[in-house]
Amino acid sequence: MANAAVTPKEPTQTAWLEVFLLWFAGISAAMQFAKFSVSYNELLTYYQAGPTWTGAAISVVGIIGLIFGVTAGLMAGKIGYRKVLLGALLLGATLSFIQSTLPSFEIVMATRVLEGFSQLGVVVAAPTMIARLSAPQHRSITMGIWGTFFGVAFALAGLFGQPLIAAFDLNGLYFAHGVFISVMIIALLLLLEKDESRFSDAPVPNQDSYWQKMVNIYRTPQTLLPGLIFVFYTSTLVSLLTYIPNFISSDALRPIMQVLLPLLSTAGTFLAGTLSQYVLRPQRVAQLAYAGLALGGLVLAQDFASPLLFSIIVGEMVLCAGLIPGAALAMVPRLARNSAEQANGYGLIAQLGNLGATVGPPSYAAMITLFGLYGLVGLVLFVCGMGSVFALLAARLEK
Template sequence: MPSSNSASEQTAWLEIFLLWFAGISAAMQFAKFSVSYNELLTYYQAGPTLTGAAISVVGTIGLIFGVTAGLIAGKIGYRKVLIGALILGASLSFVQSLLPTFEIVMATRVLEGFSQLGVVVAAPTMIAKLSAARHRSITMGLWGTFFGVAFALTGLFGKSLISHFELSGLYFTHGLLMGGMAIALIALLDKNEQRYHSGSVASNEPYFKKLGKIYRTPQTLLPGLVFVFYTCTLVSLLTYIPNFIESDSLRATMQVILPLLSTAGTFIAGTLSQYAMRPQRVAQVAYAGLACGALVLFSNLSSAMAFCLVVGQMVLFAGLIPGAALAMIPRLARNSDEQANGYGLIAQLGNLGATVGPPSFATLITAYGLNGLVGLVWFICAMGSVFAFMAARIER
């Protein structure tokens, strides 16, 4: 059995693309409720707060159990966890397509959190193992786009499905997609679980001792710390920046363009990490570019078009960060267990950032306007750069 440091001679592109699509189908667990938010409000009459909670509750599972999922996946087997998570997700979508009571819907959303977490821990670990060293940063950059692609596809086709087949049609189609991915991966993935491990010796350490070790291990912790400041920032930029654009048509255009720029940045980061510079340096460049864009915003641009161009530059550079953070994990990790733990920690800290970031930005924007947003962006860029620098120092 080769060590984690030895590269596969060939990249299994078909399996990698299927794993990427599996990630997209898992991210659609967020996107399908986001795109159908107004219809859910009308159908269930549960009010904005509870209906909004139905969207976010999926992420709270990753916030609580992210690292635990990495430990479990390493013990049970990544292939088993991935396929089980997809089957669970498909089953829950089929239940939702029956439009049961809102209480049952909320219960399915909690369980979908476990399904989503299983995919985002197992799939990237398997992608790293199925990638040759010369392609690994590219494939991790590809993986990093799954969330943005899921929202783009759901936004493109979701409303049409709802208009033709109502809520049931949207959720049933998602169930078919996840179920189809499970069947395809059952057929194509190597059934030998050791294919996705690095041959590390299983540890009999107590659970909480393992957990503490993960948080104390720089190889697993630092990519997550680079990532958490990205999630603090991007969701807030996409949410609040359009409110500073006075033109309705320009605001609507930017709401489409900005997520695409973020997704493009993530894939660009994978390419840069593979061929131009280490992912730690890509993260440093990304945070520097984001800070420079914020500096330009601080000058109070008078032109709406110039404002939009600067914001687009900021979101593009912000999009580089997840691609860089994900590419760091297989580069720094010493075995597949550390890789899975790193992805679990990214899931946990990413959800933490998405939870803490928006209210923090909202508070400062309310108090100081655009200058409050700029100040927080600068602080976040400084912290992210520090952790990217530390990650560069520990690379073997």
């Protein structure tokens, strides 16, 4: 008979320095997406591989998370979260330095596949460690901070990417990314405690096969429901950011909104962490977020003639959508019964999040092609209905 896990005492104080270091590690990993997105046109010109293959060089990183997200959660708990994090960052830095030499496109694609494993290791290990380094009164806030890492990475890449390319070509951009990750590795080695027990519970003996463990993860509501709430967010936000600007008739307002919308999404994610900590349970925050997104969609369907009013409504929708990942990430440590379930929950979020980002844009594109703005709104309402149902089920896990 298996012995119960020995759960370390909850920290009474949040290790803010280490939390922010782990957040920066997440930003450096998310830049594996952002650096190829911001340099897409230059990659297209340099390699002459065509839009399809060049686009695949961006998305293949996420496909690894789609396939191996849950597996990464299982392995991180077995190997040790600190080791997985540092190993993933070391792999990422090495691959960026290889890319900075501008090798053949085949080698670039191989490095992108491996970067998928690097990125996945970080997004499974880092939030689990942040949760264990956070005092209960700050945990939802730190999860909200963590949830902004993707948006912040794209904002930084948008701010510094083109100037780096202009000054040092593609080589400079990818080399700078390798240096950034290397700095994070050194900082974490110096400042992150080496004791792995600080980041996880004592392991519970488990004789289940690998496939049985996989099935159990999908059958466990504590790990599954946050991921299901998250998948509808990723399927929608990427699509809103991609397609909504095309409906803004003002040529002057459109580029402004293309910058403002990702910032609103990031602000919403951080706000969700604060709300989840001090005002509402994260499950309720997710319900309110989906309700606000649906309400914005219904108003948007009125097809206002004013581009400014249209943009304000879109901004409200993106802000509400941004609340969802903060709520889902805050939900994981709240629902999980041990660090293994936390890691599995984050692994499942990585997997289902990549699924949403993969199937969402073509689904929205098809609906827009068939029904225009009404097709987009209709799919938003369906997504909000499903997300609300899973948020309600998650709320029932806590009495």
